[in-house]
Amino acid sequence: MATRDVVEIRWHGRGGQGAKMACLLLADVAGLEGKFVQGFPEYGPERMGAPITAYNRISEKRCTIHSNIYEPDYVVVIDESLLDSIDVTGGLKKDGAVIINTSSSPREMYPRLRGWSGKICTIDARRISEEILGKNFPNTPMLAAVVKVSGVLETGSFLADIEKSFKHKFAAKPQVVEGNMATLKKSMEEVRVG
Amino acid sequence: MSSCLSGNEAVAYAIKQINPDVMGTFPITPSTEIPEYFADYVANGEVTTEYVTVESEHSSMSVCIAAQAAGARSVSATSACGLALMYELLYVAASCRLPITLACVNRALSGPININNDYSDSMGARDSGWIQIYAENNQEAYDNFLMAMPIGESPGVRLPVMTCMDGFITSHAIENIELLETDIVRKFVGDYNPEHYLLKKENPLAVGPYDVSAYYMEHKVQEAEAMKAAKARILEVAAEFERISGRHYGLFEKYKMDDAELALVLIGSSAGTAKAAIDKLREQGVKAGLVKIRIFRPFPGEELARALAGCKAAAVMDKSEGFSANGGPLFAETRSALYDLKERPYLINIVYGLGGRDFKTGDVEKVFDRLAEIVLTGKTGPVYTHMGQRSKEVEA
Numbered sequence: 001m002a003t004r005d006v007v008e009i010r011w012h013g014r015g016g017q018g019a020k021m022a023c024l025l026l027a028d029v030a031g032l033e034g035k036f037v038q039g040f041p042e043y044g045p046e047r048m049g050a051p052i053t054a055y056n057r058i059s060e061k062r063c064t065i066h067s068n069i070y071e072p073d074y075v076v077v078i079d080e081s082l083l084d085s086i087d088v089t090g091g092l093k094k095d096g097a098v099i100i101n102t103s104s105s106p107r108e109m110y111p112r113l114r115g116w117s118g119k120i121c122t123i124d125a126r127r128i129s130e131e132i133l134g135k136n137f138p139n140t141p142m143l144a145a146v147v148k149v150s151g152v153l154e155t156g157s158f159l160a161d162i163e164k165s166f167k168h169k170f171a172a173k174p175q176v177v178e179g180n181m182a183t184l185k186k187s188m189e190e191v192r193v194g
Numbered sequence: 195m196s197s198c199l200s201g202n203e204a205v206a207y208a209i210k211q212i213n214p215d216v217m218g219t220f221p222i223t224p225s226t227e228i229p230e231y232f233a234d235y236v237a238n239g240e241v242t243t244e245y246v247t248v249e250s251e252h253s254s255m256s257v258c259i260a261a262q263a264a265g266a267r268s269v270s271a272t273s274a275c276g277l278a279l280m281y282e283l284l285y286v287a288a289s290c291r292l293p294i295t296l297a298c299v300n301r302a303l304s305g306p307i308n309i310n311n312d313y314s315d316s317m318g319a320r321d322s323g324w325i326q327i328y329a330e331n332n333q334e335a336y337d338n339f340l341m342a343m344p345i346g347e348s349p350g351v352r353l354p355v356m357t358c359m360d361g362f363i364t365s366h367a368i369e370n371i372e373l374l375e376t377d378i379v380r381k382f383v384g385d386y387n388p389e390h391y392l393l394k395k396e397n398p399l400a401v402g403p404y405d406v407s408a409y410y411m412e413h414k415v416q417e418a419e420a421m422k423a424a425k426a427r428i429l430e431v432a433a434e435f436e437r438i439s440g441r442h443y444g445l446f447e448k449y450k451m452d453d454a455e456l457a458l459v460l461i462g463s464s465a466g467t468a469k470a471a472i473d474k475l476r477e478q479g480v481k482a483g484l485v486k487i488r489i490f491r492p493f494p495g496e497e498l499a500r501a502l503a504g505c506k507a508a509a510v511m512d513k514s515e516g517f518s519a520n521g522g523p524l525f526a527e528t529r530s531a532l533y534d535l536k537e538r539p540y541l542i543n544i545v546y547g548l549g550g551r552d553f554k555t556g557d558v559e560k561v562f563d564r565l566a567e568i569v570l571t572g573k574t575g576p577v578y579t580h581m582g583q584r585s586k587e588v589e590a
Binding site for chain 1: 196197198200224309310330331360362363364366367368369370463464465466467469470552553554555
């Protein structure tokens with residue numbers, strides 16, 4: 001379990017990959033578990049493929065700060081190609097971690113992270129999603145990976161609560177729930193901590 | 195009932211609970227989600243609202259005016275250029291004394307085109323005769339919308355109400371929220387029973403006819419008197435709301451102001467960020483405080499003067515540039531309000547956050563550093579500056 005007063009997470013993705021959706025889902029589930037939450041995207045010109053950022057604050061007391069997050073505890077990178085253009089670990093706390101969607105190992109990622117020497121976690125969210133859902137929806141496996149790595153929510157209760165949330169959201173398409181739950185579990189098993 | 199909702203979801207839910215007669219809708223970022231969520235309620239048969247989709251905001255406000263004049267309760271939502279396109283009708287709604295409720299999700303006006311938050315939209319409409327209530331977060335956006343009708347529809351007021359929240363920062367952020375039960379909301383908001391309306395056959399009347407010079411001014415004075423009367427009604431409604439919700443509201447919120455020597459005056463979500471910074475400064479012994487303006491129209495001038503009277507220096511933070519060459523709109527109101535005080539604090543104006551420029555706790559600390567310096571030296575320096583500029587202007 002994370003020990004900080006507020007756990008701050010920054011998401012990097014590209015428009016259309018579901019970074020915002022995953023960020024809001026995490027806020028939703030953490031809220032269900034009695035936490036105080038914030039989940040918010042940062043918008044620029046909206047278009048598919050453009051870099052987007054989203055943020056989570058999760059805390060035991062209400063956090064009133066409404067600025068973006070500059071010194072996150074965790075960074076999630078949904079699209080590996082962003083590493084070439086964005087300093088994703090900028091401001092990341094030294095004892096924090098970056099979680100990257102890639103087929104590479106954590107060790108292989110160090111040279112691409114501009115001097116970051118802290119913890120790197122990797123997960124092949126694309127493969128997991130394509131194997132289970134038949135399409136590339138990397139956001140749910142990334143969500144599971146950040147929950148597992150950060151310990152911000154207990155994994156058992158997270159899975160139970162998110163299943164409730166999925167069942168509500170996809171009441172008309174129960175098969176979607178099963179697939180998404182499977183990707184979450186698979187991601188929690190496979191995430192590699194460097 | 196605890197939940198987690200974005201500001202837009204919270205306001206759409208408030209409208210669902212109220213179940214108004216008519217909604218005039220036209221989408222514009224970042225307010226679009228309000229009519230979107232509400233369209234679901236309409237499609238699912240959860241409300242009986244006449245949902246009127248039109249081709250522009252000029253028309254959506256016209257729909258509201260026509261419906262309200264006919265005796266129906268009407269609502270709408272918009273942002274930025276949408277509000278600008280309603281501009282003509284805002285004055286018509288207010289002068290016809292039609293208590294329409296409009297959710298304004300604040301966004302910078304073009305140009306340059308920008309979709310993010312500042313108050314250039316609603317500040318442009320500040321003299322249109324609408325009551326303006328600003329929210330710090332999703333909870334306040336929800337609560338303010340529920341209080342809007344009991345305020346605006348009150349016979350002593352009869353003015354339209356604009357409930358404002360910060361675009362994206364509040365409208366698109368999911369946070370915890372306490373919702374009231376629908377039956378409690380309906381009882382609190384009550385039915386809309388205007389004394390006079392277009393479809394009342396016992397008392398035919400015209401709405402919005404030409405007003406000759408011999409009477410025009412009397413009507414404007416009545417409107418001005420109604421705006422003055424709104425202040426007391428806003429407080430009455432807040433007291434009633436506190437009884438059903440446990441949440442306290444005033445014309446503004448004072449945060450750590452009792453012994454404050456240095457103070458900020460600002461609006462909206464920045465208040466939350468400022469509170470966190472003030473907590474930290476208080477730990478360091480700085481007597482810092484904050485006044486968060488909730489009601490901008492009617493402007494609580496006398497009350498604000500009393501709240502700031504004990505301070506040594508205050509910074510008025512404007513999230514819109516009024517191009518007056520003499521400071522932003524909140525500064526103009528605040529400085530005017532302080533004029534009658536025998537001893538006034540030093541006052542500076544900092545324009546910040548335009549077009550979504552982020553406002554951080556570190557920015558708040560810098561402002562307090564500057565206020566402390568002013569008190570120490572007795573020199574105000576430049577009175578009207580812009581935060582964090584690349585230009586040569588003195589750093590705010």
